[in-house]
Amino acid sequence: MPTFTINDRELTVPEGTTILQAALANGIDIPHYCYHPGLSIAGNCRICLVEVEKFPKPAIACNTVVSDGMVVSTESEKVHGWRKSVMEFLLVNHPLDCPICDQAGECRLQEYSYQHGASTTRFVEEKEHGPKRRDLGPHVLFDWERCIKCTRCIRFCEEVPKTGELGMFLRGVREEIGVFPGRELANPYSGNVVDLCPVGALTLKEFRFRSRVWFVTDVPSVCPGCARGCSINLGTLRNEIYRITPRANHAVNRWWICDEGRLWNRRLREAGDRRLATPRSGEQEGDWGAALEAASSALAPATRKGGVALLASPRATVEEIYLLARLAAGPLDGARVYLPRHERGENDDLLIRSDRSPNRRGAEMVLEAVAGGFGEVADLERELDSGRIDVLLALGPGLLGPVDDEGDVIDRESLGHASRVIVLDAYPSALSAAAQVLLPVSGYAECGGTWVNFAGRVQHTERALLPTATVRPAYTVLADLFDSLSSKKAPAPAEVATHLAQEVSAFAGIDWAALPGSGGQDADGCQAAEQACPATGAAARMLASGWKL
Known part of the structure; x- marks a missing residue:
């Protein structure tokens, strides 16, 4: 197993581990948008850039594999400059509509803008505008102006339910997420793309504009829908369940829940009388x-x-x-x-x-x-x-x-x-x-x-x-x-x-x-993890290399 140094800490990790995986597993925070352990590694958001000794240019932590003797810095002056530049680029056409965005309060774009971005903008030109309420399916709406093209939603549909409804269309500044002609985002797990979206580009119709997230209290619970018993959080407010979101549990449901379980609160609300x-x-x-x-x-x-x-x-x-x-x-x-x-x-x-x-x-x-x-x-x-x-x-x-x-x-x-x-x-x-x-x-x-x-x-x-x-x-x-x-x-x-x-x-x-x-x-006498939801993406590679999730 390779041993390397990160921020003056020496770590030994399984073969094939990336810098980001090693850092997160050891309590070292590296900002990231496109990386998710349940999905394949895309390496396209660039916010996870780090400095690696003897590397001629910045390295993306999510897809750079640790090697023996590697020396990594995640907090150098260069790294902070790179992060600030990436944040500036991502915000060029962003509408900055946090006051009306459902994601506000749990938005990584918002958080990283405070932590790693500039306090002012140099961009004075007119921003590009696009569709604000595109209907992707029965439960999900898409806002083009907020999207940072991390492709988490696309990779999820391709790799987890394997339905592949979503794709990236057009090029350059006009690039956009959409469904393929004649299809809609209607697989039984479609709501997970809302959880995966690190910004407010994808929103759940059933929760949209119902409450600010900081008013909602998450209570750990278990989904009642079937014998799987997925770990969930019940988002409650005024003695009502406003939303249901998955709670990571690698012995049961990983990071996902099905749409029927996600909308159990609607089922209860409609039957209240x-x-x-x-x-x-x-x-x-x-x-x-x-x-x-x-x-x-x-x-x-x-x-x-x-x-x-x-x-x-x-x-x-x-x-x-x-x-x-x-x-x-x-x-x-x-x-x-x-x-x-x-x-x-x-x-x-x-x-x-x-x-x-x-x-x-x-x-x-x-x-x-x-x-x-x-x-x-x-x-x-x-x-x-x-x-x-x-x-x-x-x-x-x-x-x-x-x-x-x-x-x-x-x-x-x-x-x-x-x-x-x-x-x-x-x-x-x-x-x-x-x-x-x-x-x-x-x-x-x-x-x-x-x-x-x-x-x-x-x-x-x-x-x-x-x-x-x-x-x-x-x-x-x-x-x-x-x-x-x-x-x-x-x-x-x-x-x-x-x-x-x-x-x-x-x-x-x-x-x-x-x-x-x-x-x-x-x-x-039970080994529930053996019958858990199959591991996908980076998590499957980590398990194969010896990690325990």
């Missing part, structure tokens, strides 16, 4: 005490006759599934738990999974260990049809958002054979419509919890929103039912991690206190 918010028992509405009493009164006699079944949800948290399993194994005297499947579409080569549940793996782990296993919905339907099930206690399926585009979890005719259906849910479904007792619970991002993705990665979701006053966390509702049916108290939320570590072998090695805000940890 259909939210389940009022408890119901028979004809009586709005009384939590009466609803819980009705549920307990139905469950107790049915338990003595062995006529209770529970429907878990692979969209519930590990903590909620654990208490449901404890309820089944204890107060409900070993009642059988069933776990539905929410399948749609097919797995793709990047992130999207056909299993539309973020916690099926976690639910299976808990139910196997605590409830002695689980059954399939087809088995439950046969039990209902035979008349052996008198009371059904169901969790979900609308815990994370509306389910209008999904089929019924249980056949409606079979569901009609139960004399009592008790449902805990956040959004309406055929199950909640059939419920004699409805217990509205917190929805997505309204309480914290743990999910396990299909590869065994254990991740924590943090609360980002406050629920309405008339709903309660699902764990609290299950705890109330547990307490009313048993002489023992349900475990307190703070105690669940200890119970899980003791009772579920897959969680024995999890450091629960370290989960919030992190990229998660592997359950025992």
Whole structure:
């Protein structure tokens, strides 16, 4: 491995490492626009110029490979002069419209202009003007005047989803990003070009002009859209999710998320007026005490006759599934738990999974260990049809958002054979419509919890929103039912991690206190990184040369 010197620091790095990669990995900041670890190296923005001893001219740090004995300076007087010249060139035709630009506050052009540019301009001629709101596809708009031609968006479409809709057209000062004739930027990952754009040239229609970014608070969370469980940030303001952006996690999603997950907040906003918010028992509405009493009164006699079944949800948290399993194994005297499947579409080569549940793996782990296993919905339907099930206690399926585009979890005719259906849910479904007792619970991002993705990665979701006053966390509702049916108290939320570590072998090695805000940890026996989103571009080369991302 070559050893070289950078800013008087001696570093040893794997063969094939570039100066920029070595610097960033060791806390040395070198400005860069076109370089991104998930993309191939283009070397066209030139802001990463550095001085290399014995080199006859400036070297671009992003594409200059470290060699043994190399001496590099990133802070010399020459380097500062080069950066200032590059910034002046990039700003020649820039509109300087930061006050109305969505990227303001997280714009690298803005940041580097302060850090490395001149305080005044020598350019007094009329700037070139171009299209300000070019529609590239269903989610992305392009502003020609702000574009610095870094080509990140083009390389992303070519190398990650491999759809190649974008290209660079014309030449010289008129050069511009665009879609090829007859096409639009409509691949399932198109929103990532907005995250990649280092300036404000590409903006997301769904977030455009909705808020200044410094008013938005990013809360670390996990995407609820499928079993991949991508790490994300929920951008919240006024108790609403304004935007969703990817959070880098090399054991799961790298730097990307799909458009469906990115727009989950729109899904929640559009369904807001259909939210389940009022408890119901028979004809009586709005009384939590009466609803819980009705549920307990139905469950107790049915338990003595062995006529209770529970429907878990692979969209519930590990903590909620654990208490449901404890309820089944204890107060409900070993009642059988069933776990539905929410399948749609097919797995793709990047992130999207056909299993539309973020916690099926976690639910299976808990139910196997605590409830002695689980059954399939087809088995439950046969039990209902035979008349052996008198009371059904169901969790979900609308815990994370509306389910209008999904089929019924249980056949409606079979569901009609139960004399009592008790449902805990956040959004309406055929199950909640059939419920004699409805217990509205917190929805997505309204309480914290743990999910396990299909590869065994254990991740924590943090609360980002406050629920309405008339709903309660699902764990609290299950705890109330547990307490009313048993002489023992349900475990307190703070105690669940200890119970899980003791009772579920897959969680024995999890450091629960370290989960919030992190990229998660592997359950025992799992290697989630082996099934992560494929590494592309510079990252693939770095992994091949021995780097650990």
